[in-house]
């Protein structure tokens with residue numbers, strides 16, 4: 001039996017704009033997805049996702065759900081990662097996969113990427129295929145394409161490598177050396193949404209208003225660059241202001257909504273340095289940069305505004321095989 005795990009992420013700056021080649025900054029946080037892999041005697045692939053409440057068997061392309069037919073879409077990306085790794089082993093082996101996660105699903109915290117990353121690592125270790133982090137990232141990115149259409153790759157990258165990174169599509173990821181602990185509160189609207197649909201909606205808006213949306217995307221990239229400097233200086237005031245400006249741009253491209261704005265204003269009004277939505281938007285989560293002394297106050301304000309909230313800490317540990 002092998003268990004591997006991978007962390008959730010929050011995007012500090014640059015979601016959506018990153019899909020069009022602008023830089024974005026993400027950190028891995030201390031919530032993880034766990035994949036437990038065991039060998040089967042037959043050649044089936046069995047996947048059980050505890051959090052999604054779905055499970056079923058794959059025999060080649062044929063799928064046999066355990067409970068509900070509608071589960072196929074949710075399990076196919078995971079199965080894709082498993083078969084890719086088995087393909088590298090050049091063997092047709094059966095595998096059981098049990099997935100459990102601390103990461104809320106469809107909330108902008110990269111749960112699907114963390115599941116794909118941990119699955120890939122667990123199955124690779126189980127069948128004795130040596131996978132570099134780059135291999136794990138590529139296989140997980142392929143699974144993300146099945147879920148999100150045209151992902152930038154930022155989610156599987158941060159989940160694989162951990163820490164803080166500057167991500168730019170098509171370029172090598174740069175680890176960002178931040179001394180600052182980046183004190184954050186994550187607030188969840190608990191409205192689930194599809195990142196793929198939001199990315200597609202932004203693309204339609206950009207196609208319709210190329211010069212306007214194109215400029216907004218470029219400004220999004222400039223904010224990320226300024227934020228890198230502020231992170232290096234440990235300047236919470238400027239970082240807070242940049243978060244607020246970044247959120248305004250995300251509103252302009254249509255990915256915020258009333259529920260998100262409600263939590264964001266609750267956080268700002270209770271003393272956060274700045275707040276924005278994080279991830280795809282349309283529901284899911286916000287982040288609030290909050291000095292340590294005000295964390296409890298901000299969490300309480302978000303909860304009074306109808307969300308759930310927790311303090312998030314950066315973790316440097318990306319994907320790992322559990323002892």
Ligand code: MEV
Pocket residue numbers: 011014015016017018019108110148150151152153154155195199279280
């Ligand atoms: C999703 O966590 C981040 C988006 O920018 C999509 C992507 O980069 O793949 C919205």
